[in-house]
Amino acid sequence: SQQGEEDPQALSIQEGENATMNCSYKTSINNLQWYRQNSGRGLVHLILIRSNEREKHSGRLRVTLDTSKKSSSLLITASRAADTASYFCATVNGEAGGTSYGKLTFGQGTILTVHP
């Protein structure tokens, strides 16, 4: 079963605008990761944020994590048509220790469309 719920399910914006996607999860986590997928292909890792971090940046990406609310957000600034893809959050469970580290639990994803 999916741990994460992502919001919105679909987002359509114009080039140059910012895109914000949200993710909620249910259990204690070790870390949370964001991935991008283009047209049913493999997933590309974007960013990993540890459970003790609140914010992380990578280029045009900004990720926040609020463990008290069990939620995260991904902000893509100055979006481009090439950012059109599905975006997934994925969590690594923090309760089971090392035995769960190889398992990612994914959200349902947000489909982002950026119009030129």
Added chain:
Amino acid sequence: KAGVTQTPRYLIKTRGQQVTLSCSPISGHRSVSWYQQTPGQGLQFLFEYFSETQRNKGNFPGRFSGRQFSNSRSEMNVSTLELGDSALYLCASSLVLRGGLDTQYFGPGTRLTVL
């Protein structure tokens, strides 16, 4: 370094048959995880192998099995295929860092269609 490779990329089978999918991880990566992606269920974890041992298993029937070889290459097998097994099967490899702070690197996937 070469990325994660998966073979075959596309596969068509009929109900009742069995199928074997292959995954070659990034050189030096010791963990291989498998995921199933369908429009209805999304991305679901199948299992993870580390040092030739299954370390984690998802909630899938016993028809789904896997193994890992000494060179970290992995295979997954699905026996007695059902229509619902049609999916994109993704393999991911990771280094296995301390504290679970691994990035999983995904292959392009194998698209399985069951007729």
